Amino acid sequence: MVKVSFAFKSTIDAMIGGAGHSLCFQCGACVGDCPAAQYSTRFNPRQIMLDAVLGLADRLVTEDSVVWECTNCDNCFDHCPQDVRPVEVILALKNMIHQAGLSPKNVAPLLHSVATTGCTVAVSELINRRRRELGLPELVRPPVDELQKLLGDKKS
Amino acid sequence: MSKNGNGHKKYAPFFGCLISTKHSQFEAAVRRTMPKLGAELVDLEGFSCCPDPIYYKAADKLDWLTLAARNICIAEEAGLDLLTCCSGCTSTLREANHTLKHDAELRGKVNARLKIIGREFTGTIEVRNIAMIIRDDIGYDAVAASVxxxxxxxxxxxxxxxxxxxxxxxxxxxxxxxxxxxxxxxxxxxxxxxxxxxxxxxxxxxxxxxxxxxxxxxxxxxxxxxxxxxxxxxxxxxxxxxxxxxxxxxxxxxxxxxxxxxxxxxxxxxxxxxxxxxxxxxxxxxxxxxxxxxxxxxx
Structure with a gap:
């Protein structure tokens, strides 16, 4: 049975870029040029906006949520006549999924890497050697303590 | 950009994680070609990941904006425009700069966090992709003339x-x-x-x-x-x-x-x-x- 969450609206409205969903009038302009909709059997930005409007949290804020199939191309941002910015609503939903501890496995290591080294890529000796061969300056790490102060208790 | 009397163009390059590590050949190409277009790249210290506009942004947009703002602050403090060479870094830094210039509430939230490290987003610089900088400041003719x-x-x-x-x-x-x-x-x-x-x-x-x-x-x-x-x-x-x-x-x-x-x-x-x-x-x-x-x- 479909369960409507009445608290959902206030939660998503409070997320950065989340409130746009309530402007959606279901025209479907976001679908035609959406690469994810073209390649997926279940991804449809219009449907995601409708699910958000209806407060169907159980379909959106889940471990295998369809929102992760978004390719982040921003076509829907440009095509929407209502300025819903569906990609930003989808990112707000991802923020909610992450808060609930349900984001994909690759997210936590990336956050950890940035918080502890300032970089998403682990810098190896091979990388340094290739930079030297090309005559490039040595890589210098950013002051990681600054990043950790900014991130507070989320640093790991 | 900072111009002196003879039109000399200076930018702070932001190479980002991927180009500076896995694809340093692109960094080499940018560092070698830009001086021939009359542009000086001034390296600034302290940049972190932009951060990543896909998964970092997907985890927490306020953290994402805050770390992006810190990178922008470094360029603001030097009085130089940021030159980005990666479309991901362009996406993060240009959007963050745009958002924080136009949204006073978010700027307030981000600046409250930046205060902890003694920095402040002031909105005094531009972030542009290198292609846009070439078109607008340098010109296609200058590219052709360098060939x-x-x-x-x-x-x-x-x-x-x-x-x-x-x-x-x-x-x-x-x-x-x-x-x-x-x-x-x-x-x-x-x-x-x-x-x-x-x-x-x-x-x-x-x-x-x-x-x-x-x-x-x-x-x-x-x-x-x-x-x-x-x-x-x-x-x-x-x-x-x-x-x-x-x-x-x-x-x-x-x-x-x-x-x-x-x-x-x-x-x-x-x-x-x-x-x-x-x-x-x-x-x-x-x-x-x-x-x-x-x-x-x-x-």
């Missing part, structure tokens, strides 16, 4: 990628449906831009579904391969990975062998300015650039 070895009869399939142009209202480069900036840049070095149906398509990297990602890549590569071109030209290291390393994955999965050289625009500019393929790291690509170099008489 000593035009890439004649060199046919290039353009791949714009998403985040140089979109979202249009934020990136404000040109109409994302009818861009011309990369065609003009290629024409300026004597190459022939080749129009194709995938020139504006997404590379698919940011999709979490591996099957979809691979299918998008397969279809884009099939389109490139059906054309009579010498290379695919692009300006984004993420798209580059998708098509360079991706060709090997596609060959394995679908038994369709592609040998399509994928070139970063500034490597092609470097060749046109007379640099050697080694100086531009062209031997580093997974798919050999040799056929393209042979066409140019460089192997």
């Amino acid at each position: 000593t070895r035009p890439l004649e009869n060199f046919r290039v399939a353009i791949h714009y990628g998403c985040h140089l142009l979109k979202p249009g209202a934020v990136m404000a480069v040109e109409d994302p449906a009818q861009p011309e900036i990369l065609q003009r840049l290629l024409a300026a070095i004597g190459a022939t831009p080749v129009w194709q149906t995938k020139h504006l398509s997404c590379c698919g990297t940011a999709c979490q579904n591996e099957d979809m990602k691979t299918e998008i890549m397969r279809d884009n590569l099939a389109e490139f391969a059906a054309l009579d071109v010498d290379a695919v030209g692009l300006i984004c290291p993420t798209c580059f990975d998708q098509y360079d390393l991706g060709q090997l994955q596609i060959s394995r999965k679908y038994q369709t062998k592609y040998e399509m050289p994928i070139l970063y625009y500034f490597q092609m500019l470097g060749l046109a300015q007379g640099f050697t393929p080694e100086e531009l790291g062209l031997q580093r690509h997974k798919v050999s650039a040799k056929p393209a170099l042979a066409k140019l008489g460089l192997s």
Whole structure:
């Protein structure tokens, strides 16, 4: 049975870029040029906006949520006549999924890497050697303590 | 940008994680070619990851804006515009700069956190992709004037990628449906831009579904391969990975062998300015650039 969450609206409205969903009038302009909709059997930005409007949290804020199939191309941002910015609503939903501890496995290591080294890529000796061969300056790490102060208790 | 009396142009380059580590050949190409266009790159200390506009932003938008703002603050403190070379970094830093300049509430929240480390976002600089800087501050004519070895009869399939142009209202480069900036840049070095149906398509990297990602890549590569071109030209290291390393994955999965050289625009500019393929790291690509170099008489 479909369960409507009445608290959902206030939660998503409070997320950065989340409130746009309530402007959606279901025209479907976001679908035609959406690469994810073209390649997926279940991804449809219009449907995601409708699910958000209806407060169907159980379909959106889940471990295998369809929102992760978004390719982040921003076509829907440009095509929407209502300025819903569906990609930003989808990112707000991802923020909610992450808060609930349900984001994909690759997210936590990336956050950890940035918080502890300032970089998403682990810098190896091979990388340094290739930079030297090309005559490039040595890589210098950013002051990681600054990043950790900014991130507070989320640093790991 | 900072100009002195004789029009000298200075920028703070932001190479980002991917270009400075996995694809340092692109950094070399930018560092070698820009001085020949009369632009000085002034390295600033302390930049972190932009941070990543896909998964970092997906985890927490306020953290994402805050770390982006810290990077922008470093350039503000130096009084220099940021020059980005990666479409991902362009997306994060240009959007964050735009948002924080226009949204007082978010700026307040971000500045409250930046205060802890003694910094403040003041909104005094611009963040622009290197292609936009060349078009607006340097000019296509200056690019053409720097060429000593035009890439004649060199046919290039353009791949714009998403985040140089979109979202249009934020990136404000040109109409994302009818861009011309990369065609003009290629024409300026004597190459022939080749129009194709995938020139504006997404590379698919940011999709979490591996099957979809691979299918998008397969279809884009099939389109490139059906054309009579010498290379695919692009300006984004993420798209580059998708098509360079991706060709090997596609060959394995679908038994369709592609040998399509994928070139970063500034490597092609470097060749046109007379640099050697080694100086531009062209031997580093997974798919050999040799056929393209042979066409140019460089192997």
